[in-house]
Amino acid sequence: MMFLRLLSDVRWRAANPRWRRMTCSRRSTSSTAEPHPISLPAQAQVVICGGGIVGTSVAYHLSKLGWKDIVLLEQGRLAAGTTRFCAGIVSTARPVSIELKMADYSNKLYQQLEQETGIKTGTRSTGSISLAQTQDRLISLKRIASSLNVMGIPCEIITPKQVAQLHPLINIHDLVGAMYVPGDALVSSADVSLALATAASRNGVQIHERTSVSHVLVQKGRVTGVETDRGQISCQYFVNCAGQWAYELGLSGEEQVSIPVHACEHFYLLTYPLKEPLASSIPTIVDPDGRIYIRSWQGGILSGGFEKNPKPLFTEGRNQLEIQNLQEDWDHFEPLLSALLRRMPGLEALQIMQLVNCPETFTPDMRCIMGESPTVQGYFVLAGMNSAGISYGGGAGKYLAEWMVNGYPSENVWPLDLKRFGTLQSSRTFLRHRVMEVMPLICDLKVPRWDFQTGRQLRTSPLYDRLDAQGARWMEKHGFERVKYFVPPGKDLLDLDQSKTFYKPDWFDIVGSEVKCCKEAVCVIDMSSFTKFEISSTGDQALESLQYLFSNDLDVPVGHVVHTGMLNEKGGYENDCSIARLNKRSFFMISPTDQQVHCWAWLKNRLPSNSSLTMEDVTWKYTALNLIGPRAVDVLSELSYAPITPEHFPSLFCKEMSVGYANGIRVMSITHTGEPGFMLYIPIEYALHVYNEVMNMGQKYGIRNAGYYALRSLRIEKFFAFWGQDLDAFTTPMECGREFQVKLEKGMEFIGQEALLEQKQNGVYKRFTMFILEDHDTDMDLWPWWGEPIFRNGRYVGKTTSSAYSYTVERHVCLGFVQHFDEKTGEELVVTTDFINQGEYEIDIAGQRFQAKAKLYPFSSLFTHRRRKDEMELSDLTGKR
């Protein structure tokens, strides 16, 4: 019955030409009087809130995967809101690999949807052309083209002349090139959404319009049901696909789920047909330097863009009905109109039909938000599409459905995971300010090492002011300010905008001297942002639980530090951490900064919930200073009057000791870089004192401050993988040369053990490898970043995950995974050491290939050459600051 009603509704819409014209009037007045024919079910397995492209896609994919007991609730009508107004462009040209995969899947899905459901979706492959007005833009397009090509998506870099052949209206005189993706498509977004809904309802999904969710019911940290304006539904899973209302809905329940999204107004223009109507097959134009897109629309054009000065809205939270009444703002649209007429001067005489104001939802980092709430089990979210809802909707729905059904999606979605944000990154003011930076970023040039400028200085180390006064330049991770490098007094760097480059950056020499100091003397890096947990118990529960959760053997003598992975069932890294055994029953755990939410949720859900075991997040209690370099030992021993020689303080040890006047400093003989040195975990009230003592005492050993760029260069040349960059939930220790951190025979079962045993027997299908670029000119050539395709004997075998210039070998080092695809079938084969060693490698940077030497083990010794006596000079006697 439900299904029939829906279908008739769909037919009505398809037949009504007024509706298809996207007129602004309140739609479907003819059917508003309809009463609710069906009452809500009392219970369901899954309740999805939101009937836009995202909600219907989730319903569609869940039902495909065999879950049938699903209810989809929509507060207005299906495919209303942003979905109805959006421009309907499916574009696969995305810089982030997971987003690219989602868009590619969406495109393929929409192509066959009409056949599957019989509903016209208006899908047509027109192709898209992304224009470059500058060389830098062309480089960024070439980078995207490289990754599209290795994914098997047809794509080519074309000349301005070829652009003119593909699209007669374009003014090409200011272009330097373009990227043509022939497979990109246009769809009628509302129809796609309705088609997905229809297919889902055929599979048994119940769809109820005009039903709004007031809040989600939670008991003992689990979803138990939803409260709607038409009654309660009890359920096991709730999916928040409420788009720009996802934030408010998240906060509406007793157990709040923070979903950092914020809406901005978005404008596009509709025109009447041209004199000679524009062919519907004409490619869509994206002109990022002009900040606009242009597609054909009913013989005329549809053109919108992402202006520099966006207008955020609904900051205070508003009733959704107002979305219909948003006003056109021509003065605001003026720069985009200028860009349009500059791109297509022939359109001057074209008559305007309407300027549509369609709010879009943005997130703090321009990536969508997906996954399960860290606080409420069974509460899933998919929202914040950053105005690419149509491109991502299909793929994102698929991954979320897999996540719910299988426990994890089929791809690494960490870049999109809700848990990458803490609650502290969802204040309304923060979001309002940040989205004003994010929306223009959609069209901005995306260069390596870009930092957001808004919403900064949220979390800082107690040493922030001290470091800042000494020339620190900052970046931000998980809301925490971290030093990139220190600009020496009297030296100036370029302005922010001018510093954007794909080539050698202006800080090259600065970081070089910091690295040199780490190698030859001693440096201090403030690493307070690291996530720090303390886990302790009254008995042996802590040890037992951790032995189960971690792959390395934690039953080590007190005072030892263990590097270990926190693995999932497939043996993949959920976290990579260092754990110090403080005493028999308590452990101190250090994880990457952005693990704060994820790791906490992972452990909370898996540790026994009895009171004898306690876990505390002590991140804010300790300031962490990393003393790196051969002289670190001298500095520390002078400050503590304790023997710190390797005999007394071997590597991977942890001791509480006094430094200066301060007691109870946790000193660990690790540096996260492979260089000699110590991490000092200092209770925050001593931070300034210890820092001052270290700097004063260190003077005679040539101490100086250093930042994370130096750290990165050091760890990459030492072949150290970092979680979140190189390692993810789909990477096992076996694949990255860390068998030694897995104790399969520790006499206790642990998560992922089976998978690892299997891998040990059968071999691995990808292998973490280090590449030294051979014919790369650091000064003249484009720098590698990450995500560059790797070619072995001319065939694509994988992508890089991180890269840095090694000041020691004076070459670029890229880290990445090598796979082995069968030459005929494309099937994945086992990667052996011989396979790695017997290949000729190339790295593709924006279409240019550089020879690379592959290594599976770090350089045996990366000592800087010892200087001979006769090479010494006076400047060696001066401080290195």
Add this chain to the structure above:
Amino acid sequence: MPAPAHLFPLIRNCEIGRICSTVCYCHRKHLCCFSSHFAHGHFRCAPQRKFAALCRPKENFNQFIHARDYASTPQRFYLTPPQVNSILKANEYSFKVPEFDGKNISSVLGFDSNQLPANAPIEDRRSAATCLQTRGMLLGVFDGHAGCACAQAVSERLFYYIAVSLLPHETLLEIENAVESGRALLPILQWHKHPNDYFSKEASKLYFNSLRTYWQELIDLNSGETTDVKEALINAFKRLDNDISLEAQVGDPNSFLNYLVLRVAFSGATACVAHVDGVDLHVANTGDSRAMLGVQEEDGSWSAVNLSYDHNAQNEHEVERVKMEHPKSEEKSLVKQDRLLGLLMPFRAFGDVKFKWSIELQKRVVESGPDQLNDNEYTKFIPPNYHTPPYLTAEPEVIHHKLRPQDKFLVLATDGLWETMHRQDVARIVGEYLTGVHHQQPIAVGGYKVTLGQMHGLLTERRARISSVFEDQNAATHLIRHAVGNNEFGTVDHERLSKMLSLPEELARMYRDDITIIVVQFNSHVVGACQNEEL
């Protein structure tokens, strides 16, 4: 759908230019009236414009030739925008009233001031100060003529006279006793000065003694009544002018000072002074500078309220007053060519003893004065039909206004501004600048036939009107930019601005006058709160 703006019918009539709202229209009309202004410039190209008949013939002739050169071969040299800005901003000054814990909050948020010279050296002066022993803030602009000496003296001294007039008897006594016993004095004024606003050190002792005499008299006269601001302002103006006159008659043994006091007395200056204390705003005006209140209407638009009357031939009451003060036989010769005695444009002014002293007194002072004075044709010249002096007074007209929350700012400016801009435009430009909001009707297509090209043209024009706002950090600078650079559409035209600012010194005065502007911004919250208290 909101009510559609009534814009597009106009587009259909192909009159895009008219769409820029009525304000724009007004302005053009205004400019039209003034388009003859430049022609007039030649006609009254005297170095001291206010004395048309007194120009030195030789110089005038030369200037005339130059002007013709200029007209036939326009300069090819233009200033770049940064050069323009550095000229416009050279004299800008801003003051924000500091707030402490919300106590003692002022109805004045702060002020912006600036001046652009046309004369070399500039003859305008400006002053701003906070009264320390009474509440309130004083702001004034002074337009000098026949030199800058009088304007300079008035700018240094007038506020002291006003402040003293406002002081209660006890405070005056305290100050006098301190002087008598050589103790430190209570400070009376806190000046807010641009570095270019100098005070003369040499005359400061002389000025102090005159001021002391004034307060001693006030002490003796002690009426026991509380001081009325209006009366205080009038008394201060008159007293200062009187002192200027007396100092010149008495002379000074120091020859430099002697010459100075004579120059002060023989030159002249108008003054327009505002005193703001809570919701009480008093404007005392002498001459043809002007005070104008910027009012924001309920619909957000801006209107202007005059807070002073010009004392010149255009003001019927003023002409009437002058005629009343002199015998009927002089009626015809009193005002000629819109000038007092055919010579002076403002009908009230400080200094200008040539229009105040008897012929005998003038002759005696000039003859006994220093040689420089004797050699000066101008000082020796007696105005024609000079029968019943004085013809000129420094007595101000005072207007009292109770501030309302919709009164957002006050503009004090010399006539250099008002002869190029209509007060309605001044209100709009400053209002939009201060609020950062540009009151333009939003555009809606609403069913009319508009092409992308037409819309683009319209938007670009609207944008141009806004963009000039963001160059300036100072409302007065912004106003000067418009006054000098406005084209017929009411938008700043860089080329025009550049031309006007690059005029050589000797020509500048023909195309524009010295401009001095103070824009005082009011704190509507405080004003609203004060108002409620009074209710």
